[in-house]
Amino acid sequence: MSTKLRATTRYLLIDQLKMLGAAALTIIGLFMVLPFLFALVSGNLGNFSFSNTFGNFSWGFLLGMFLFIANSLTYDSFKLLIQNGISRKTFWSAKVLVVLMIAFAGELVSALYYYGISAPLRGLSMHAALMNMPYSLYANFFGSNVLVNVFASLIFNAIFLTGVGLTGMAVGSILALFSKWTQRIVIVVTPILGLFLLGFLISTTNTGDGYSSYDFTGFVNFLKFLVGYPQHGPATTGYFNPAMPTITMLIGCAIVGAIAYFFNQKLKIKN
Amino acid sequence: MSIQVQGVDQVFHGQTVLDNLNLTFEPNKIYGLLGRNGAGKSTLLNIISNRIPATHGTVTLDGETVRDNDAALGKIYLMSEVNLYPERARIKQLFKTTQLFYGDFDTTYATKLAQAFGLDVNARFSKLSTGYRTIFKLIVALCVPVDYVFLDEPVLGLDANHRELFYQELIETYSNNPRTFVISTHLIEEIANLIEHVFVLDDHHIVVNGEVPDILAKSYAISGPQTDVETYTSGLNIIGQDHLGGITAHYVYGPLDDNRPIPDTVKVEHLDLQKLFVSLTNTKEEAAAHVN
Structure with a gap:
């Protein structure tokens, strides 16, 4: 690793950790205080439990949101780095490294919290806790050893978080090319257009009697293939194959990473 | 390097x-x-x-x-x-x-x-x-x-x-x-x-x-009565001019004609960098505004 890449990675990592700390404290504060206030105001203080509220807190969700938002903030970092003689390529590389570090380390911390604090507070065994996660589809795939399955879930989730962070980078790099005014328009208009498109697709494929004139069998089979639906035998929760979604996520990471790199190369200082 | x-x-x-x-x-x-x-x-x-x-x-x-x-x-x-x-x-x-x-x-x-x-x-x-x-x-x-x-x-x-x-x-x-x-x-x-x-x-x-010394060495302000100045600077690279009362000044960037005698009524000086810059970069409209 070159000196410049090390320095840039260090700078961005410290910057993001500070932001993550502030975000975590704010969310914890809100997560604890708002339910307490609600219980107080509604006269249900007797039913309020700090440990339950604390136990229900989802670090993974916070981490995912943070990785997306923090890595979509592109221009401020870019302008400081280009002022300090750091190239776009090094900026991109450092950001990818930071996403990887926060995704993997964050997932580890999140798992420690989930299995070490949250699950015991809710009276769940490690296996039961694993079955409560989105990864539950694959929770028994690697056999009866729950630790092996938990480890596999960590890797799976960390890759997912990496993809979320890289997607944030790609979106941020694209938005950074526009003026603030255009950015606001894009942020507001894109979801609306997406909903319209979705509605249009539904209306054109739906015959009105609850059935579709389109044959979606191929699409459904493809989705099943992507999530690791068992090709033979019964589709039992916990026994789906995580290999295909993992490979899909890795390919997705490579694609959004490449998109982020492409648009990162187009960054320039605005007057 | x-x-x-x-x-x-x-x-x-x-x-x-x-x-x-x-x-x-x-x-x-x-x-x-x-x-x-x-x-x-x-x-x-x-x-x-x-x-x-x-x-x-x-x-x-x-x-x-x-x-x-x-x-x-x-x-x-x-x-x-x-x-x-x-x-x-x-x-x-x-x-x-x-x-x-x-x-x-x-x-x-x-x-x-x-x-x-x-x-x-x-x-x-x-x-x-x-x-x-x-x-x-x-x-x-x-x-x-x-x-x-x-x-x-x-x-x-x-x-x-x-x-x-x-x-x-x-x-x-x-x-x-x-x-x-x-x-x-x-x-x-x-x-x-x-x-x-x-x-x-x-x-x-x-x-x-x-x-800078080379540039200034070939930048001149030639001033004096209008007819004498115009005769002396004829054919030279005039980049600007000023008129004040009966005195005319032509600004020249480039070599003077060594074979052309300088009239006693005409004064030749070197321009400073700012005057050279102004003369070189004046638009035609701005230059015309000085010729009144």
Whole structure:
């Protein structure tokens, strides 16, 4: 690793950790205080439990949101780095490294919290806790050893978080090319257009009697293939194959990473 | 060992800002980059420091492109009019950030300069006035360990005392540690004695490129009665003229005719850099306004 890449990675990592700390404290504060206030105001203080509220807190969700938002903030970092003689390529590389570090380390911390604090507070065994996660589809795939399955879930989730962070980078790099005014328009208009498109697709494929004139069998089979639906035998929760979604996520990471790199190369200082 | 700008074009929204620019910045020299508002000086400096891509052409440092090149970009510092530092960061933190990326930042000298200029290093960047933001950026520019320092409007918002202090420090640091400075400013008189080489950018092109003494040696103000001046300067490269009362002055850039005797009524003097610049870059309308 070159000196410049090390320095840039260090700078961005410290910057993001500070932001993550502030975000975590704010969310914890809100997560604890708002339910307490609600219980107080509604006269249900007797039913309020700090440990339950604390136990229900989802670090993974916070981490995912943070990785997306923090890595979509592109221009401020870019302008400081280009002022300090750091190239776009090094900026991109450092950001990818930071996403990887926060995704993997964050997932580890999140798992420690989930299995070490949250699950015991809710009276769940490690296996039961694993079955409560989105990864539950694959929770028994690697056999009866729950630790092996938990480890596999960590890797799976960390890759997912990496993809979320890289997607944030790609979106941020694209938005950074526009003026603030255009950015606001894009942020507001894109979801609306997406909903319209979705509605249009539904209306054109739906015959009105609850059935579709389109044959979606191929699409459904493809989705099943992507999530690791068992090709033979019964589709039992916990026994789906995580290999295909993992490979899909890795390919997705490579694609959004490449998109982020492409648009990162187009960054320039605005007057 | 140099920065070479080769065949650089820049077009914004169909409008040409720079047209086939070719110039070289050599090591350990102080350059002046002069041009009128909108001439493309800042654009050129932004291209050199890889802040914006050129539409065509290349910029190389010691033969290597500066584009996406950390090693080359690490030898260049551009102090620009645009603020690229985080608004909430404190000045002392920004010194540390500069050190992190550039390496041997001269913190001792930076602290000394901050004291001399009265810059509060505990203040946040956003709380600084325009003048103090300029001072902060100048301090970084003088303390950063690079071979090429580009100063775009380095005295923007500075009072006369701070400008004087900056010029003194510039000379001192250049004497102690020679490196290339490129100064782009409108206050030509203030830098005229500092710069060794001058580039004048006008109408998207470099119209003057040379050592200051050589340039001034072939810049003349020829004054006297109108008929005598017009007879003497006939056929020469007249770049401007003034009329005041019965006296006419023609400004000439280029060699005089050695075979042509100078009438007793005509006075020939050398132009200063500012007058030369004004004459070279005046539009036809502006030039006509002087001929009344």
